[in-house]
Amino acid sequence: MARDADINAMIAGIDLRRELGASDAFKDLHKSEVMPGNLSRSDMVKLVRQSTTTYCHPTRTCKMGIDDESVVAPELRVYGIENIRIADASIMPNVTSGNTNAPxxxxxxxSAELLQQAR
Ligand SMILES: Cc1cc2nc3c(=O)[nH]c(=O)nc-3n(C[C@H](O)[C@H](O)[C@H](O)COP(=O)(O)OP(=O)(O)OC[C@H]3O[C@@H](n4cnc5c(N)ncnc54)[C@H](O)[C@@H]3O)c2cc1C
Structure with missing residues (x-):
């Protein structure tokens, strides 16, 4: 995480969660804060850098479609290459608005259905 704005946003998120955790509404649900505790700004920055990761959903790197940008045809064949089909998230024309595992x-x-039909 290189940008100050990202680090500041993460720290603001942690502060908000700590504030909520310490509020009366939650006081009966826990005994005390486990982490991060009272850290200096520089230690908080270190914590954010060490304990966060991306939550990317990489898709669309060889999109399916019929336009010039498309790599994969609607029946999952790769344009210009014989005997290969692609069947994974890379063919999604766009990133889905929901989770990507089920799609x-x-x-x-x-793909299995298309292969069976092609037999
Ligand atoms: C941290 C994280 C959390 C996620 N949480 C969710 C969630 O909660 N809900 C949800 O719906 N989606 C979630 N996803 C997204 C979901 O897991 C993916 O969108 C989905 O698995 C993509 O499927 P895929 O077949 O395209 O790729 P993958 O599942 O990545 O499969 C690719 C496969 O190809 C293999 N491979 C790669 N290169 C080669 C090679 N050269 N030769 C042979 N095999 C190779 C890999 O080992 C792998 O098994 C999450 C993704 C991540 C990273």
């Missing part, structure tokens, strides 16, 4: 499984199921 990935559906792409796999559709």
């Amino acid at each position: 990935s499984v559906m792409i796999g199921e559709k």
